[in-house]
Amino acid sequence: MDNENSQKEPASKIETPTPKSKFEDSPVFNFINNLSPFEPVKSFSSAQTFSSLNFTSPPPVFASPHPNFHRESRFFRCQHSVDRSKALGDGSVSKEDREVDLNKDATLEDEEEEDTETSCELPQILSSDGQSPPHHGEDIVTQTLLPPSDPPLGEDNNGSSMNRLQKIPDSQEEENGTPDSRRLMADAAAELLVFRSPNDSEAFTCLVDKISSSERRFFAGVKHHHIIPANGSSNDNEPLAVVPNQLVSNVHRGSMRRRCLDFEVPGKRKKDDDQQTVCDNNKPESSSSKCVVPGIGLHLNAIAMASRNTKISITHEYSSSEEVQNTFSGSITPVHSQDTVPETLDQAESQPGEEAPKALVFEELIPDSLQKKKQVLEGGEGEGESSCKRCNCKKSKCLKLYCECFAAGVYCIEPCSCVDCFNKPIHEDTVLATRKQIESRNPLAFAPKVIRNSDSSIMDTSDDASKTPASARHKRGCNCKKSNCLKKYCECYQSGVGCSINCRCEGCKNAFGRKDAYLHTIMESKQEDDHETYEKRTEKIQQNSKEVEQNPQPSTPLPPYRNLVVHQPFLSRNKLPPTQFFLGAGSSSFRKPDCDVTQSMNEKKSLETVTEDKTEIMPDILNTSPIKANSPNSKRVSPAHIGPSEPGSILGKRSNGRKLILRSIPAFPSLNPNQ
DNA sequence: GAGTTTGAAACT
DNA sequence: CAGTTTCAAACTC
Numbered sequence: 001m002d003n004e005n006s007q008k009e010p011a012s013k014i015e016t017p018t019p020k021s022k023f024e025d026s027p028v029f030n031f032i033n034n035l036s037p038f039e040p041v042k043s044f045s046s047a048q049t050f051s052s053l054n055f056t057s058p059p060p061v062f063a064s065p066h067p068n069f070h071r072e073s074r075f076f077r078c079q080h081s082v083d084r085s086k087a088l089g090d091g092s093v094s095k096e097d098r099e100v101d102l103n104k105d106a107t108l109e110d111e112e113e114e115d116t117e118t119s120c121e122l123p124q125i126l127s128s129d130g131q132s133p134p135h136h137g138e139d140i141v142t143q144t145l146l147p148p149s150d151p152p153l154g155e156d157n158n159g160s161s162m163n164r165l166q167k168i169p170d171s172q173e174e175e176n177g178t179p180d181s182r183r184l185m186a187d188a189a190a191e192l193l194v195f196r197s198p199n200d201s202e203a204f205t206c207l208v209d210k211i212s213s214s215e216r217r218f219f220a221g222v223k224h225h226h227i228i229p230a231n232g233s234s235n236d237n238e239p240l241a242v243v244p245n246q247l248v249s250n251v252h253r254g255s256m257r258r259r260c261l262d263f264e265v266p267g268k269r270k271k272d273d274d275q276q277t278v279c280d281n282n283k284p285e286s287s288s289s290k291c292v293v294p295g296i297g298l299h300l301n302a303i304a305m306a307s308r309n310t311k312i313s314i315t316h317e318y319s320s321s322e323e324v325q326n327t328f329s330g331s332i333t334p335v336h337s338q339d340t341v342p343e344t345l346d347q348a349e350s351q352p353g354e355e356a357p358k359a360l361v362f363e364e365l366i367p368d369s370l371q372k373k374k375q376v377l378e379g380g381e382g383e384g385e386s387s388c389k390r391c392n393c394k395k396s397k398c399l400k401l402y403c404e405c406f407a408a409g410v411y412c413i414e415p416c417s418c419v420d421c422f423n424k425p426i427h428e429d430t431v432l433a434t435r436k437q438i439e440s441r442n443p444l445a446f447a448p449k450v451i452r453n454s455d456s457s458i459m460d461t462s463d464d465a466s467k468t469p470a471s472a473r474h475k476r477g478c479n480c481k482k483s484n485c486l487k488k489y490c491e492c493y494q495s496g497v498g499c500s501i502n503c504r505c506e507g508c509k510n511a512f513g514r515k516d517a518y519l520h521t522i523m524e525s526k527q528e529d530d531h532e533t534y535e536k537r538t539e540k541i542q543q544n545s546k547e548v549e550q551n552p553q554p555s556t557p558l559p560p561y562r563n564l565v566v567h568q569p570f571l572s573r574n575k576l577p578p579t580q581f582f583l584g585a586g587s588s589s590f591r592k593p594d595c596d597v598t599q600s601m602n603e604k605k606s607l608e609t610v611t612e613d614k615t616e617i618m619p620d621i622l623n624t625s626p627i628k629a630n631s632p633n634s635k636r637v638s639p640a641h642i643g644p645s646e647p648g649s650i651l652g653k654r655s656n657g658r659k660l661i662l663r664s665i666p667a668f669p670s671l672n673p674n675q
Numbered sequence: 676g677a678g679t680t681t682g683a684a685a686c687t
Numbered sequence: 688c689a690g691t692t693t694c695a696a697a698c699t700c
Contacts, residue, residue, distance in 0.1 A: 395694065401684055402694050441685095479682065488697055489681045 390415040391423075398423035399434040401445060406431070409446055444475075450495045451475050473518075477502030485510035 391412060396402045398412050398421040405412045405423055411431070412423045422430050438445045450472050474492040477500055478485060485508045488494040492503060498513015499505055501522070508515040 391695080393695065396684095400694080402696085404696080407684095438684095445684095476683095481682080483681065483697095487681080489683090491683075494697090 391418050392416070393418040393421065395419075397421060399431065401438065406435075407446065447475075449475050449491060450497050472497040473500040474502065478505050479503070480505040480508070484508065485515075 391398055391403045391405045393400075393403045393416075396406075398406050398416075398418045401407045403412070403418070403423060405416060405418075411425055412418055412421045422434075424431075435446070451474075472495075474495055474497055476491075478490045478492045480490045480503075483489040483493075485493050485499055485503075485505050490499075490505065490510065492499045492505075493510050493512060496512055498518055499508045499510045499515035500513075500518045501515070503515050505515060
């Protein structure tokens with residue numbers, strides 16, 4: 001069915017490009033395309049497709065939304081671009097320029113061609129441009145049609161993507177040394193630097209696998225979308241996504257073995273990066289995201305990872321990253337941060353580019369990867385090791401969280417010295433089943449362990465007071481008793497984060513932040529807020545409450561609660577927005593962790609007590625949602641936990657008459673219903 | 676590289 | 688839920 005449809009569709013596209021868009025737009029069309037990515041791509045329409053690319057964000061196809069879709073798409077692009085760049089390097093500048101533009105634009109076509117082969121082909125094709133490969137003519141046509149997908153191009157193209165496209169074919173020969181082309185060349189070169197080693201079949205495979213499984217759908221949809229709109233003259237934004245599908249699917253078909261589990265696998269990224277150096281190329285900006293493999297199920301890990309990376313890499317290792325970048329000629333592509341993740345370690349060499357961007361762009365990284373990275377950067381063990389996580393399991397068969405590989409969502413690979421390892425693609429079923437079991441016990445077992453607050457967004461939303469020093473914290477906290485949180489035995493320390501309320505450590509001396517310090521900061525922040533902003537807040541709240549009463553917010557249907565809410569002083573901080581944020585975002589799960597932190601930060605008062613309860617992962621997620629934190633029960637309880645004095649002190653101050661806060665909490669529950 | 680220490684994960 | 692055991696990483700020598 002799918003194949004037929006896909007085949008038919010292309011034809012239709014060819015015949016009537018404009019109508020295509022309609023079909024493509026339809027989800028059904030996308031789905032079909034996904035099933036059979038090959039054909040549609042080749043159709044001329046494909047070129048048009050890119051032009052239309054408007055999708056900045058893929059539809060919420062996946063159960064767990066990945067922020068990375070674009071990235072991936074770009075990533076794929078990048079590959080093309082990289083290849084292209086490589087090819088260009090070979091060819092003359094003028095030709096190259098053309099090719100670059102064409103390539104970029106025609107990435108889709110190339111990909112289509114690649115379907116039979118791997119992405120590697122692209123370069124060849126491109127390089128052959130001068131030679132006028134067989135499809136050259138078609139390519140040109142398609143390319144011309146294709147909109148400039150690459151971001152760099154986008155600049156040049158900007159408004160004239162359409163023009164370019166049309167012109168290019170004609171002017172290809174004529175226009176060789178256009179500044180744009182040169183720019184492209186430069187970009188390509190930079191990309192090459194960054195991604196130079198796109199070989200890891202494994203890593204790539206991982207991506208492919210991931211994509212193939214769930215994401216593939218998404219991409220397919222994207223592709224279609226892109227294809228659809230020939231109109232989209234200049235939507236360069238992220239049309240590229242299209243390519244990935246095919247590439248991925250193709251590649252995947254091709255052969256690579258998987259290292260990454262279907263879930264998400266942070267480690268995949270590295271490989272992906274390596275193999276797909278491409279992604280990085282594309283955009284420094286989005287690239288980061290790009291590179292990040294959108295995990296299907298484990299995206300959480302990715303997030304968490306990111307968090308760590310950012311912290312770690314930025315704060316501690318940042319210098320090292322710089323070094324790496326420097327080594328690479330400096331043109332490091334930003335992004336990549338995620339790339340850096342676990343596996344990047346393996347090939348730290350090739351991935352120099354990753355680092356710099358890494359953390360910054362993406363907040364979260366895989367913890368393990370980060371760790372390894374750290375190690376590598378730190379000069380520790382790792383460098384030699386190849387980056388990826390390597391386990392040494394002997395009894396767990398790499399099917400328990402003891403196994404770092406398994407815990408990271410990646411398959412064990414050669415470097416691992418595990419015994420009787422079942423964490424291999426061959427035993428995929430077993431791995432998945434085991435994973436499910438573990439998740440059944442602890443849904444967050446594979447979720448990132450470190451939550452990063454850095455996003456001031458949430459924090460900011462609330463009052464300033466909410467801000468806390470620590471940007472990231474270990475979700476569950478550590479339980480160190482002898483290491484004083486000064487060794488890697490401590491997960492907090494290992495993750496490069498300070499200890500928090502959640503920690504049950506003894507004699508904490510965590511260099512990244514002591515538990516007690518964390519508590520103090522929280523308390524202080526609360527107090528400050530209370531003193532400084534309390535009055536203001538109360539005033540605002542009152543005003544808001546009045547306003548709310550008059551004009552209920554559509555977003556939060558809490559008519560009955562409204563009054564209560566309004567009264568709450570916390571609302572100002574917490575504001576419904578956060579809740580909305582969580583609720584609204586499909587990725588609530590992702591953010592939850594952040595929310596936890598932020599909430600804690602925001603809620604401060606309640607948080608302290610609440611956080612204690614949260615220590616457990618599940619609760620965290622649930623709790624993390626503002627709702628939870630706000631949940632009357634929890635809060636009511638929390639004050640009690642805090643102790644009579646505190647509720648009185650903190651709440652008392654604020655509340656002074658505002659006990660309403662507690663009531664307001666109930667209001668949130670109303671929000672929960674959304675869930 | 677072997678042995679020890681440590682704390683998370685798993686089990687009871 | 689608390690206590691114990693198992694496990695593998697981190698660490699030391």
